[in-house]
Amino acid sequence: MRPEKLLIVGGTRETRAYLANALKTDYETAEAEFGEQVIEMMRAKAYSAVLLSLAGVSHEDIQSFLRRRQQDQKISGVPVVIGVNKNIDGSDITEALDAGAWDYISEEASPEAIRMRIRLALQHCDSASSQKLSFLAQYDPVTRLYNKSSLFETVEKLLEDNPGRKFAYVRFDIENFHAVNSMMGLESGDQLLCKMAKAIENYARQYDLCAYGRIEYDIFGIFIPFTPQLKKDIEASRKQLASYSMEYTLIPRFGIYIVEDPSLSAEKINTYACIAAESPQKNGAKCYSFYSEVMEQQLRRQQMLQNDMSKALKEKQFKVYLQPKYSLYHERFVGAEALVRWQHPEEGLIPPGEFIPLFEKNGMISELDYYVWETVCQLLHQWIESGNTPPQISVNVSRMDLASLQIVDKISALVRKYQVPPKYLNLEITESAYSSNPELVKAITAALRLNGFRVLMDDFGSGYSSLSMLKDINIDELKLDMRFFTGTDDGKRGEDIIVAMMHMAKWLHLPVIAEGVEKESQVELLRRAGCEYVQGFYFGKPEPVEKYERILLESASHDEENMNPVTDILDLMQLQNDMFERVLNGMALCDFDGESLNIVHANASFGKLLGRLWDHEPANAQEHYTEQIVR
Ligand code: C2E
Ligand code: MG
Ligand code: MG
DSSP states (O other): OOOEEEEEEESOHHHHHHHHHHHTTTEEEEEEOSSTHHHHHHHHSOOSEEEEEOTTOOHHHHHHHHHHHHHOTTTTTSOEEEEEOTTSOHHHHHHHHHTTOOEEEETTSOHHHHHHHHHHHHHHHHHHHHHHHHHHHHBOTTTOSBOHHHHHHHHHHHHHHOTTOOEEEEEEEETTHHHHHHHHOHHHHHHHHHHHHHHHHHHHTTSSSOEEEEEETTEEEEEEEOOTTHHHHHHHHHHHHHTTOSSSOOOEEEEEEEEOOTTSOHHHHHHHHHHHHHSOOSSTTOOEEEOOHHHHHHHHHHHHHHHHHHHHHHTTOEEEEEEEEEETTTTEEEEEEEEEEEEETTTEEEOHHHHHHHHHHHTTHHHHHHHHHHHHHHHHHHHHHTTOOOOEEEEEEOGGGGGSTHHHHHHHHHHHHTTOOGGGEEEEEEHHHHHHSHHHHHHHHHHHHHTTOEEEEEEETSSSOOGGGGGGOOOSEEEEEGGGTSSSSOHHHHHHHHHHHHHHHHHTTOOEEEESOOSHHHHHHHHHHTOOEEESTTTOOOEEHHHHHHHHHHHHHHOSGGGSOOOOOOHHHHHHHHHHHHOSSOOEEEEEOSSOEEEEEEOHHHHHHHHHHHHHOTTTHHHHHHHHHHO
């Protein structure tokens, strides 16, 4: 058997020679001065131990060396024994031991004593590493919960030993965990995992039979007897998670499988719970799903679509449909929105709601969006070439496209390539993109507008944004989706909100297009509220380009009025505006988003009034006043 290798570093040349001489009968030794190269030498050769003579090496260098060794997975298991003499300060020794050194020996001891100490250190190290290895084989090193294989083994054992019991397996993760890691750093991510592990442990322990562990990343598995209380417990855990951090909201995802067949493998049980967790939640308020066979079929279809994506893009299986936009004021079509469809060779026409989320998930959405934008530019180019004034066509911009300002150059280059004046290509950016990354999306919007594009805020009303946020973002048009306001039990309330939104948009001089308009009653409501533009099945469904080509071109050639949206249809609005300023008392129009109250419009007396109030009662006057306004 080859002798074990020892690396002797630090100290003087004479000390190293003395130590090497003492150890050469039992070990193969190498010597080196202390320096940066020691870590590299350790990485390059499998040393059994390093003997570091402290003489002449600074306190900081020793600490930094021991720290670097500890953090380097490849060499963290190589024990370091420090060599000391009578001149070495006692605190240097204890601090080195604290920083991870295994033991110390006196360099002035006899060769036999030195050999004995080194052998003991190596034996100690062997037994500690085998303990460590057996711990790692069963437990997750970060959370100290069971790892996947121990959890699965225990689940199968519990099922086998308790054939009459009904069990539930819950698979749990945090949907936006990667964001926590990238925003707060890996250390905070690990701390969060430990907190989650502690909570799982506390929860599961109330059951007589249970198993729990960390499967991988932020994914945990919990196996407990099934009780109807489970849903309530899951809801409660969501609240508990929300209290973990003020800086970010943790979005938990639970997939549950109720084990009917005890002979199933734990792997299969976990897969079923994963399918439940992955299935899109119909209701955003619900963070859990129970497994069903339908989910499995959906997942299979999604996987099939995902496999076909690249080929479909290459083969141009995606078709651009147009849905017309109508002006209530001019009573004619004024443009259209381009909406993509997938003409799948086997599955037929697939709507975007089914595949856009999949493209967003794997990042291919940018490629698909570019394809749609290019197709629309080609169309606009053809229309211009044939001597027509084209209508404005809007395209959708996914939030994934808005990761950097590069998108501005990309779209600008595209319109240049097809010689299309940018005003004809309108860009729809969804409201939630503005609230998720306000500064960047604001900058992108500003740059796009500077380059001549019109920017529409899509799906307004779908998220949590308030109208007051619009004061800070310069967009060209607001797209209000009727489906977010109607369809509720209280139709009247929905109507009131639409009217109020229209009023406020007017005050902000922001044109509005209502989309999802299906009924005559909606058209009448919008007309009364002063909404100028509408889009929806009532006026036309999305259809292949040829269907609307002629009517759109005719409307556009009529005149270019549609380029200058009318914002003053309702004289009544102007009248109200004037009244506002003429009222002698304080008057303000506010937008309340459930938490904060924002003033959208106020007259001068109101400002003065607030100034006085806050001067005198700075602590709670605003709250008090807010309550009064809300009432
Ligand atoms: P969106 O941009 O808000 O588009 C409007 C959606 O509402 C379209 O659904 C349209 O067909 C539908 N719609 C229009 N009028 C009515 C109506 O009166 N009643 C009802 N019930 N629905 C109406 P579609 O075409 O299925 O598109 C859904 C979403 O998919 C779009 O919502 C958009 O977010 C996304 N999408 C579509 N094409 C693209 C694209 O090229 N790129 C990206 N990134 N997203 C796209
Ligand atoms: Mg849109
Ligand atoms: Mg929309």
